[in-house]
Amino acid sequence: MKQFTCVGGWLIAGLLWFTSVAPVSAEGPKLLVLLVVDQFRADYVETYGGQWSGGLRRLIDNGAWFTEAAYPYLNTVTCAGHATIATGAYPSTHGMISNSWWDRALSQSVRCTFDPDVEVVSYGIPHEPGESPNRLRVPTLSDELRLQLDSDARVVTFSLKERSAIMLGGHLADVVTWFGRNNAWVTSSVYTKRPIPFLADFIQASPIEVLHGTRWSRTLAATNYLYEDDIEGERPPANWEGTFPHLLEGEQGLPDEQFYERWRTSPYSDEALGQMAVAALEQLQLGQRASTDYLAIGFSALDHVGHRFGPKSHEVQDVLIRLDATLGRLLDELDRWVGQDRYVVGLSADHGVSPIPEQMIALGFDAGRLRFRLVREHLESVLEQLLGPGPHVAGMAANSVYLVPTAQRQLAQNPQLRVGVLEGFKEIPGIQKVFFADTLAERRLSEDHLERAAALSYYPGRTGDLVYVLKPYWMSGAAASHGTANFYDRRVPVVLFGANIKAGRYASVASPADIAPTMAHLVGVTLAQVDGRVLAEALQ
Incomplete structure (x- = not known):
């Protein structure tokens, strides 16, 4: 049976x-x-x-x-x-x-x-x-x-x-x-x-x-x-x-x-x-x-x-x-x-x-801990300057930021606003690179190894609207962690x-x-x- x-x-x-x-x-x-x-x-x-x-x-x-x-x-x-x-x-x-x-x-x-x-x-x-x-x-x-x-x-x-x-x-x-x-x-x-x-x-x-x-x-x-x-x-x-x-x-x-x-x-x-x-x-x-x-x-x-x-x-x-x-x-x-x-x-x-x-800071390296609350607050501030009153962020998970539908639509229609979001995001300490997720589907063979890594973790409907990559020796969470492209x-x-x-x-x-x-x-x-x-x- x-x-x-x-x-x-x-x-x-x-x-x-x-x-x-x-x-x-x-x-x-x-x-x-x-x-x-x-x-x-x-x-x-x-x-x-x-x-x-x-x-x-x-x-x-x-x-x-x-x-x-x-x-x-x-x-x-x-x-x-x-x-x-x-x-x-x-x-x-x-x-x-x-x-x-x-x-x-x-x-x-x-x-x-x-x-x-x-x-x-x-x-x-x-x-x-x-x-x-x-x-x-x-x-x-x-x-x-x-x-x-x-x-x-x-x-x-x-x-x-x-x-x-x-x-x-x-x-x-x-x-x-x-x-x-x-x-x-x-x-x-x-x-x-x-x-x-x-x-x-x-x-x-x-x-x-x-x-x-x-x-x-x-x-x-x-x-x-x-x-x-x-x-x-x-x-x-x-x-x-x-x-x-x-x-x-x-x-x-x-x-x-x-x-x-x-x-x-x-x-x-x-x-x-x-x-x-x-x-x-x-x-x-x-x-x-x-x-x-x-x-x-x-x-x-x-x-x-x-x-x-x-x-x-x-x-x-x-x-x-x-x-x-x-x-x-x-x-x-x-x-x-x-x-x-x-x-x-x-x-x-x-x-x-x-x-x-x-331990890396003690050795003189650029290192630190990313605080999700501070990341969200900074990004909300950037988006408010570009899009008007928020909130604009629905959630954060999996190296991704998920935007509310109105913010999604506004950014989809205006390339200049998208550039502003990327520049504002990269002001956050510990952030190495940021991508709009809708650009990743066709980038699995990218010569940029970070873009390729982001593309290989991208799945439509599950990945957020913005995907960020941390610098080496930056992390969030416990004493030591993982989840990066390092x-x-x-x-x-x-x-x-x-x-x-x-x-x-x-x-x-x-x-x-x-x-x-x-x-x-x-x-x-x-x-x-x-x-x-x-x-x-x-x-x-």
Whole structure:
């Protein structure tokens, strides 16, 4: 039995759990594994790689490592990055331009996965908004795997974040699980109407709350870490200091919101995801049947920690050391259950991260923090001088300014007013360049790399009217952040490992968008809309 649904203009078959067996080729890998480490800067491999001896080390040393890989687009954030890795397309194609954007019809910001028409299926407290992939405009690698090759393929994804798990899982996954806003593991009714039995058993047997009172200390001796432990500009979670150790404890001595936030901001959350993946590997026999299956994990701890402590912190280094161990155990289990020559791994990140601005200022660089309230006030002042009394700004999100309809019409009719707006916008400290969005659709091949980056993040109806690009070392938000076209945000690792992969270091042009087309090639699947390429130089 199949239920057919139209999603983003294409027809997909909503498949029931593990039914309808289709013949598959005996050749090629039997399990595709995507590992996405949130906020994993490419230079962490060179800078901190000497601290690793487990899974990260094995992937780098024995895999095909594309040392110059980078995203070519502007909005280097989680939802856009995971969608790009899963589809092989850029935001201008897949439509997931950011973690959220301004919805003109609703007059509010909406999350990339927010869907009030579906329900959350919870393994704990059920009350939170629905989430789904309904805004994703192209099929993912796993969708095409099931549609073209084998409807019995099992598709499993895990992450702390809904936007990570859902983008990696696409529209047709079986098990898509994330840690919800109400501090419970959850999924969406898009994928299942009830908790998955093996996962419910695992969660009951491995409660997060047993970690209450645990101290997160350095894994290695302090002398093995680079830089100082407490650096200017760090912003630890409430009631944590800037130095080790860090106590995973609730505010009242019981598991509460503070405890769960501390758990997210620690390597223990990555370890939980690794354990869940191993449970799925065993219980669902991933890669152990005639079908080719798909397993994807979005490791989120590095992002939570990096935002708070910055890229030079001991905390970031220790998260990577422990992730190295977690991945080592996962690879060992893949060898055991699937076999070394029967799976292929793609390792990458959704984005990098900026240095902490205060640290760059201390070194004499032009750096700082952009305050959205001040940006909006300045732009309103500029627009009032040009257009008359406002307000003229409806909202701000995704490196964009969204104007009210009257301001849109006035500017569309008068090129001189548009020039005035651009000049006024560039007076704001930290702004490098500004574009009117309606000029970007045809500029994806622009020789101006910033214009091209903005164009590759542009999607009609979602991007605002004005798109701005920040200068290097300028940012907004936490201690350190991302979301710009600067190279430290765009450059991330791309590593392929396993069946039919030729190990080595490759300096050729590459992008995380190349992972899905390459994996699709290995299993004989054709992706519908891709901006990436097959990394043929790394194939045996």
